[in-house]
Amino acid sequence: MNIQDAMKGFTIYHFLYVGVKSGIFDFIYDVKNKGVSVIDISDSLGLDNDYVQIWLNTACAFKYFIYLDNKYFLLDEYSEYILDKDNIKYQGDLICLFIDHLSKDMKTQPDYMKTGKKHLFSDHNEEFTRLISKRGSSRAHTFIDRKSVV
Numbered sequence: 314m315n316i317q318d319a320m321k322g323f324t325i326y327h328f329l330y331v332g333v334k335s336g337i338f339d340f341i342y343d344v345k346n347k348g349v350s351v352i353d354i355s356d357s358l359g360l361d362n363d364y365v366q367i368w369l370n371t372a373c374a375f376k377y378f379i380y381l382d383n384k385y386f387l388l389d390e391y392s393e394y395i396l397d398k399d400n401i402k403y404q405g406d407l408i409c410l411f412i413d414h415l416s417k418d419m420k421t422q423p424d425y426m427k428t429g430k431k432h433l434f435s436d437h438n439e440e441f442t443r444l445i446s447k448r449g450s451s452r453a454h455t456f457i458d459r460k461s462v463v
Contacts, residue, residue, distance in 0.1 A: 348384030
């Protein structure tokens, strides 16, 4: 992997995080991914039109969405990974773990490397515990229920 690929991945994770945290993906799920406009999202979620437009344009540039007939559509190949929170393949919680928690943890790594101090699992907050346990629970049910995961 080269540094440009790593930066693109970093940027995509943050782009997806904005969609998860702002409620855009939940909104698209609620309308069954039937196509949305900037105004649909802005008015429903109380978001700024210009920022929604930029986000949707970025979504198209990253090839997560397509723009047809004045509406934006999330490509089906991504929908189960980002829309349905009950789907074992849902990644929104993992995205939040990476951005909200792993990013902060990585900022402390130079200090831990210098001091030898340990960063314990228990040093994280309640949200981290909820997110990580949900991922573990979801994955455990995959084996218990014998569902396949890709």
